[in-house]
Amino acid sequence: MARAKEVEVKVKTSPVDSKDEILRAFGIELGGSVSGVAQGGSFVEQPTGPKLATHDPSTGNVLASVATATAAECGAVSRSADEAFRRWRMVPAPRRGEIVRRLGNAFRERKQDLARLISLENGKIMSEALGEVQEVIDICDFAVGLSRQLYGNQMHSERPFHRLTEQWHPLGAVGIISAFNFPLAVPGWGWAIAVACGDSIVWKPSSLTPLISIAAQKIFHEVTRSTEAEGIFNLVIGSGATTGEALLADPLVPLIQATGSCALGERVSTAVGKRGARAILELGGNNAVVVLDDADLDLALSAVVFGAVGTAGQRCTSTRRLILQRGIADAFVQRLARAYATVNIGDPLDGETLMGPLISADAVEAFLDGVATIKAQGGDLLYGGEVLPDRGGYYVQPTIFKSRGDMPVCAEEIFAPILHVFSVETLEQAIDLNNSVPQGLSSGLFTTNLHSAERWLSVAGSDCGIANVNAGTSGAEIGGAFGGEKATGGGRQAGSDAWKAYMRRQTCTINYGTELPLAQGVKFELHDA
Ligand code: NAD
DSSP states (O other), X not given: XXXXXXXXXXXXXOOOSOHHHHHHTTTOOTTOEEEOEEETTEEOSSOOXXXXXXXXXXXXXXXXXXXXOOHHHHHHHHHXXXXXXXXXXXXXXXXXXXXXXXXXXXXXXXXXXXXHHHHHHHOOOHHHHHHHHHHHHHHHHHHHHHTTOOOOOEEOOSSTTEEEEEEEEEOOEEEEEOOSSSTTHHHHHHHHHHHHXXXXXXXXXXXXXXXXXXXXXXXXXHHHTTSTTTTOEEEEOSOIIIXXXXXXXXXXXXXXXXXXXXXXXXXXXXXXXXXXXXXXXXXXXXXEEEEOTTSOHHHHHHHHHHHHHGGGGOSTTOEEEEEEEHHHHHHHHHHHHHHHHTOOXXXXXXXXXXXXXXXXXXXXXXXXXXXXXXXXXXXXXXXXXXXXXXXXXXXXXXXXEEOXXXXXXXXXXXXXXXXXXXXXXXXXXXXXXXXXXXEESEEEXXXXXXXXXXXXXXXXXXXXXXXXXXXXXXXXXXXXXXXXXXXXXXXXXXXXXXXXXXXEEEEEEEXXXXXXOOGGGOOOOOSOO
């Protein structure tokens, strides 16, 4: 077994596009200052909130400084978004879809530029950054079709000469609070659908990835300028405590789509619930892969390495727990450690890199705290566990621990490439362990046995919002509804019928007779009228 001190980590650096050029593609100067607030179809020239520095996680160097919104400026933005909504809701849905089609095409044209910017500011490798832009393109395509399918139901009324029907109306200005790790795709799942549904947008991105949202906002402006959609996209960059809280409290924002930690979800539920508004919560995961003795182990190995090491363990769906059936456990862990040793760690813009840096110095601290806590609770370090000290930036080793399910730390989401390995005797024990954590986002079972696969997907199987067979925990497609149960928040975004959360449902009874019969046979007859 490879122990931490024996690990030879390959850190690659190679010439990449000049960082200056990557920023200039969106009119941003390296080291320069930009506005992080947009309303009514253009950027506010000088927002007066505190300046925010954004960093290149591969070096720790500052990329640019962003002028943020004050709470009062947020209020002005949501008023503007509400006015835009009142116009936009009157535009027929298929015409709204046409704007989303143009947006999708604009993202297609700028795919490389956007991916480079994501890779630069977020630190994910180019292939994943390209995939992130592709998700936006895909959800736009989905939303274009959806704009002709915002259907309601028709029910048979119990009353004669009555028709009972339900219809869906646009909702209002949707507040999109987004996380750093999917700075473009997850907000895109929201805005593409919401805009087709007739809503306007107020986007509050993560303070760790503001330039990506500014670049996207520029594309929104280019596409919507002088169209009936002008002003529907609005941006408020700033801290959670100011701009985030302002959105949560704003009566002009009837829906908050919040992506982030479970702690964020608690705050959003309280604040939004208090004013009778709605939330779509997409929160933390603690995702497990189960590998049974009869599994195709090559398949399982690739899925586990991608799930645990990919995106440097910074996906909500990252594989954090590996549950192995006893017969294959030792050999599988040895193969896993050998596979980890082949992972190129380095500059995310280099096409050969498989793992980039963590997002920030705080994230590196959280990784180190996690490693120390796991050790203190009895975890046995099998691989990695250290920061890579030989360069600037926020690089750590992908890490494997042999852990026990009763260690409290195994119930936490540590947002870093740390994998707990457990072994079990039976599928039932694996399901219990999978379901034993507070979160319920994604899960995957590897088996060639039909009975095991169906049991895993049955009501007594995985309790997660996503349950896969012979596929890992990461890498969902936009066609399905995405989201998780329990502390993950219960929200659903992207495909299937997730659009319903972005509209308001109205049930209508139409009486086309000359009597007024009451439901449930209730009699209420006036005698002397
Ligand atoms: P985070 O919770 O630190 O921040 C998320 C967003 O919330 C940021 O924009 C932040 O500024 C904002 N925020 C913070 N405090 C706020 C407040 N009081 N009011 C309003 N907004 C506030 O999360 P992060 O570190 O950016 O992202 C990582 C987390 O997101 C992980 O837990 C990950 O699992 C989760 N995530 C979940 C999904 C999903 O779909 N389930 C997708 C991506 C990320």
